[in-house]
Amino acid sequence: MNDPGKVDKMRLAYALGFVTLLAPLLALLLAFLTKNVLLSLFLGVLNGAWTLCLVTGTIFGAASGAFLNSTDYFVATMADRWDAGILMQVLVIGALIALITRMGGMRGLATLITKIAKGPRSAQVAIWLSGWIIFFDDYANALIIGPIMRTVCDKFRISREKLAFLVDSTAAPVAGIVLVSTWIGTEIVNINTGLSIAGITDMSAFGIFIETIPYRFYNILALFFVLATGLLLREYGPMAKAEMRARTTGQTIKPGSEVATEEDYDKDPEKAELKDDHGILTTSRKVHPPNIWNAIIPIAVLIISALVLFYTNGVSYIMAGEGIGILPNGQTITAELFTQMSFFEGLTYAYSSADASIVLFQAGLLACIVAIIMGFAQRIFTVKEGIETWAHGMKSMVFVCIVLILAWSIGSVISDLGTSYFISGIFSDSIPLWIVPALIFIIAALISFATGTAYGTMAILLPLCIPLAAVIGGGVINGEAVDPLFIVLCSSAVLTGAIFGDHCSPISDTTILSSMGSGCGLMDHVQTQIGYAMTIAVISVAAYLLIGLGLPIWIVLPIGAALCVAALLILGKKMPTWDPKTEKLLE
Known part of the structure; x- marks a missing residue:
């Protein structure tokens, strides 16, 4: 049986089209331009609430309704256990x-x-x-x-x-x-939902979870990439500027940065x-x-x-x-x-x-x-x-708590607008089989970045992608999937693609908490990290394409690791070392 709420959100997403993206895009754009996270998130919530009010009312009525509904979102967030x-x-x-x-x-x-x-x-x-x-x-x-x-x-x-x-x-x-x-628990439950919808009885959700681990390219390559940057001492993009500032001036915190907490x-x-x-x-x-x-x-x-x-x-x-x-x-x-x-x-x-x-x-x-x-x-x-x-x-x-409340509120607005359904719906299903895992990864990454929630992305895509993988992978016969590996690949693409947004979206709670815990401004963290995250994401897409073409995992993973090192060697610049004993920079 279809979830009425889910059906309504899908209909609303298809009816509004690109408009469903305005709230998250506005919040993201303003956050990058103004560096004022609170204002950006608040205006994003207000815009989304106004859009929802506009669907059922007039322009003038939507203006007052948007303000009232925005406050409802804030209260509902704080009331959630x-x-x-x-x-x-x-x-x-x-x-x-x-x-x-x-x-x-x-x-x-x-x-x-x-x-x-x-x-x-x-x-x-x-x-x-x-x-x-x-x-x-x-x-x-x-x-x-x-x-x-x-x-x-x-x-x-x-x-x-x-x-x-x-x-x-x-x-x-x-x-x-x-x-x-x-x-x-969340990962396994969502996998099981997809298996139930597909009518697959010969595969267990926990078994699929275990099998997806070597194919979680973004997780694995992110962990490898960050270790490689430390060992090689090479940086590029905004991170290189931040590191050079710290090494040459001793300013480990960007001047004028909006730091959440800094113990004096x-x-x-x-x-x-x-x-x-x-x-x-x-x-x-x-x-x-x-x-x-x-x-x-x-x-x-x-x-x-x-x-x-x-x-x-x-x-x-x-x-x-x-x-x-x-x-x-x-x-x-x-x-x-x-x-x-x-x-x-x-x-x-x-x-x-x-x-x-x-x-x-x-x-x-x-x-x-x-x-x-x-x-x-x-x-x-x-x-x-x-x-x-x-x-x-x-x-x-x-x-930090205020930022989290606003981030969760805009997440609720985005959910009500059906943004994730619109993003997943704009991609055509008439594509070659070997491209599907890479495409699913891209969709999951886009949804998680726009919504700031890995859990929400998994809940939306796994019940959609597992049945899709079962059908285009050869179907299901007497409860047995013809191509179980293809289901594992598509599931891993959702699980690891969802991590992308959780890792670098400015409205993700993990991103917010990481910047706060490190004593770094939220947008400083996002702007310096996103270049690295995009590099890892592109390499992850390449890895899924290689897997789709039939290369074994024991070849694909080393290729992915080599590409990470190559990116640092080609794009990166060697950072000098600060010696606290002599108080000198060593090249």
């Missing part, structure tokens, strides 16, 4: 960072890493490796790694734009392909003071001298409690009959089936069913409590001062 959980998660992570910094933990951690990292090359490799440690969630990755590595980057004059790129490139690309993460109190432990966003003194307490354990213990509490809570939260949902996950035999996970599994067998289903936004908020809050107790026990601050620091850290995240 998932979105509210993300906002609380952002606030408590900001509070945790402030507490750890106040206790000298960030400086202690940075001191350890700088002892290991001897220059910008090893520093960037350390950041890349750190991104793999927080493998289970892209939000947690973006919020934890960036703040820890700021001081390291400042020491070796690595720009905040490059730090944001390193962090962002190990967030969604990692979480999207690992077997235990907050992504896997992580500079000098002897002179630092806690100030609000306007430089007003809130407390004169000194930052504690470097103490690595004041960072390791709270962060360990955050990670371990998150891993435990992901499991317990997921189990509670499964036992309540609200689990997410498809067994290899095609059955939906139930409480009865789950109790028959071993711990490790049920781990993936528990993680898939967990409410990631609430779990990370709970883990962050627990880590904050531990940090306050540690600070009080060491006489670094009183309980009152600890709570003041906690509140100050949350306050520094308010700008």
Whole structure:
């Protein structure tokens, strides 16, 4: 049975045509031109709401209706359980960072890493490796790694734009392909929906997920590309300008940049003071001298409690009959089936069913409590001062929360306009078979970039592309797909194409959080990263074309990696190295 809401959106998309793209295009264009993210997103929401009102009313009535409907979108976003959980998660992570910094933990951690990292090359490799440690969630990755590595980057004059790129490139690309993460449940459920629509019974959603991993070209090549830039120390485009600015002037943050949060109190432990966003003194307490354990213990509490809570939260949902996950035999996970599994067998289903936004908020809050107790026990601050620091850290995240609310609101508007259906509908289906996976990747990348949501892109395209792949790949006979590999290829194209927008769209929450965590302006991050993301996307398209022509994966992946290196060698310029000991640039 068709979803009436889905049918209405498809009809609206076809009726409005190109108009459905105006809201996201307006927001993107204004963001690039004005560098004012809040204004750009707000006007994008207003434009989309006006278009929706215009469909059912007059021009004059639409003007007032657009304003009223825009406020409805804002309120609905904050009322949504998932979105509210993300906002609380952002606030408590900001509070945790402030507490750890106040206790000298960030400086202690940075001191350890700088002892290991001897220059910008090893520093960037350390950041890349750190991104793999927080493998289970892209939000947690973006919020934890960036703040820890700021001081390291400042020491070796690595720009905040490059730090944001390193962090962002190990967030969604990692979480999207690992077997235990907050992504896997959504991916498997959408694959299963496509299999059900296609009438395929001999393939499991989880099995397809596993088989798609080597074909997730954008994920794999993004991870390789960012490592290659660090090892080769070669940059091009806006990133090269940012790196040269940082190396030659020491300005790791672009002058005049709209930085979401920048703690004034992580500079000098002897002179630092806690100030609000306007430089007003809130407390004169000194930052504690470097103490690595004041960072390791709270962060360990955050990670371990998150891993435990992901499991317990997921189990509670499964036992309540609200689990997410498809067994290899095609059955939906139930409480009865789950109790028959071993711990490790049920781990993936528990993680898939967990409410990631609430779990990370709970883990962050627990880590904050531990940090306050540690600070009080060491006489670094009183309980009152600890709570003041906690509140100050949350306050520094308010700008990010507003950006997230606006980004989610424009996402809702775009969904109601049916923009994704219009984008997928403008491509003809009368194309050669070998081009289809590459074309699906392009469609997924366009939708995810325009909407800023990987999850939404997967939910739209997988139920469409899997049946399409089954039909044009030879059909389905007695529940068996004639060409199962073609279904795997098309599924992987959706899953990895969806990562593109999540990775570099200015209205993607992961992009926003990566820039915030790294202390980089959002548009500075987007403008420096998009050239690299486009390079990886073009190489990914080439990889899908080669696979479509029949080349085996063990040949295509090395070709993709070689093209990444070639792009850096041909387009890139070798960056000088800053030696903090001699305070000189080394060519």
